[in-house]
Amino acid sequence: MKNLSKAENLLNSLGISTPGEIDLEAIAWTQNVLVKTRPLEGCEARIFGKGDVAIISVNEDSRPTRQRFSIAHELGHWNNDRGMNFYCSSKDLEIGFKNSKLAERLANYFAADLLFPSFLFKPIVRQTPELTWDVIKGVSNDFNTSLTATVFRFIDSNELPVMLAVYNSNLERLWVKRSSQIPERWYPKETISIPQSLKWNDSGMFPVTADYWFDQDDCDEYEIEEQTFQYADRILALLTIKDERMRDLE
Numbered sequence: 001m002k003n004l005s006k007a008e009n010l011l012n013s014l015g016i017s018t019p020g021e022i023d024l025e026a027i028a029w030t031q032n033v034l035v036k037t038r039p040l041e042g043c044e045a046r047i048f049g050k051g052d053v054a055i056i057s058v059n060e061d062s063r064p065t066r067q068r069f070s071i072a073h074e075l076g077h078w079n080n081d082r083g084m085n086f087y088c089s090s091k092d093l094e095i096g097f098k099n100s101k102l103a104e105r106l107a108n109y110f111a112a113d114l115l116f117p118s119f120l121f122k123p124i125v126r127q128t129p130e131l132t133w134d135v136i137k138g139v140s141n142d143f144n145t146s147l148t149a150t151v152f153r154f155i156d157s158n159e160l161p162v163m164l165a166v167y168n169s170n171l172e173r174l175w176v177k178r179s180s181q182i183p184e185r186w187y188p189k190e191t192i193s194i195p196q197s198l199k200w201n202d203s204g205m206f207p208v209t210a211d212y213w214f215d216q217d218d219c220d221e222y223e224i225e226e227q228t229f230q231y232a233d234r235i236l237a238l239l240t241i242k243d244e245r246m247r248d249l250e
C-alpha cells in the first residue's frame with residue numbers, strides 16, 4: 001500500500017484489515033503503552049512517557065467512543081512527540097475545533113487515521129451514493145466511533161457534496177463543516193426555523209428550497225436536501241447540494 005500515513009502504517013504493520021480489528025488497547029500494547037481508565041480531573045486524557053514506555057489515562061466517565069478517540073489521540077502524541085507528557089482537555093480532543101496548538105491538531109489527525117484508515121474507509125465512501133444519518137450510524141457502529149467523528153471523516157474525504165451544520169436548541173448556529181465540493185459562499189444561516197425534516201421526522205434526505213438554510217438572494221431558485229438529527233441539546237443538520245449551479249466555484 002502506497003502513501004500511508006503514520007497511523008495507517010502502524011495498522012498495516014499489524015495486519016489489521018477490518019474495522020473490528022482496531023483494538024486500541026492491544027495496538028497501544030504493541031507500542032509499549034499501557035492504557036488505564038480512571039477518574040481524571042482537569043483533563044480528558046493524558047500520557048506520561050518515560051524512555052520507551054508510557055501510560056495513557058482516559059476519563060472513566062466519558063462515553064466509550066470518546067474514550068476510544070482519546071486513546072487514539074494520545075497514541076498520536078506518542079508517535080509524534082515521544083518522550084513528552086501531555087494533558088489533553090476536551091477542547092484539545094474536539095475535532096471541529098481549530099486548535100491553535102499544532103501538537104493537538106496533529107494528534108487529532110493521527111487519531112482520525114487510526115480510527116478510520118483510508119484503506120478501510122475509502123472503499124466505503126465509494127460505495128455510498130448518498131450520505132444519510134442511517135449510513136453514518138451504520139459506519140460508526142462498525143468502526144466503534146462517535147457520530148461526529150464519523151461524519152467528519154466522510155466530509156473530509158471530499159468525495160460527497162455535503163456539509164454538517166450544528167445548531168443549539170434555540171436554533172442558533174454553532175459551527176459548520178463542509179466538503180471542498182461545496183463553494184465557500186454557501187454558509188448556513190445564523191438562525192433557522194425548525195427544519196422540515198425534523199418536523200416531519202422523515203427517515204431519509206428531505207428536499208427543501210435552499211432558502212431554508214441560506215440567505216443569498218437567489219436561494220429560492222435552488223433545491224437542496226436536508227436530514228436533521230437531534231442529539232442531546234444539539235441539532236445536527238446534514239445538507240446535500242446536488243444542483244451543479246450551486247456547486248459552481250465561480
Ligand SMILES: [Zn+2]
Nearest residue numbers: 088092104107
Ligand atoms: Zn492532546
